[in-house]
Amino acid sequence: MKTKKEIEQLAEQYFPDPYICTGKEGFIDGYTQCQEDMVKELYEFGKLVLDTFHSEGKTHSGEDRLARIKFDEWFNSLNKQD
Numbered sequence: 001m002k003t004k005k006e007i008e009q010l011a012e013q014y015f016p017d018p019y020i021c022t023g024k025e026g027f028i029d030g031y032t033q034c035q036e037d038m039v040k041e042l043y044e045f046g047k048l049v050l051d052t053f054h055s056e057g058k059t060h061s062g063e064d065r066l067a068r069i070k071f072d073e074w075f076n077s078l079n080k081q082d
Contacts, residue, residue, distance in 0.1 A: 007031050
């Protein structure tokens with residue numbers, strides 16, 4: 001995921017003209033919303049996979065707990081902060 005500053009830098013590349021503010025603002029808003037939507041879908045998919053393995057008896061309770069912790073660690077590593 002890109003930070004707000006990285007998204008703003010991309011917007012500057014695509015809209016270098018300072019008089020085209022609406023295009024730049026729309027790009028920033030759209031990119032940010034797209035990332036948020038993607039993160040929600042990715043997290044729900046990951047939870048679904050873990051739940052499926054657990055419900056089919058593919059993991060033992062200790063392995064399941066560790067898998068969930070590792071998934072959360074990985075998922076949180078995607079979230080860059082400004």
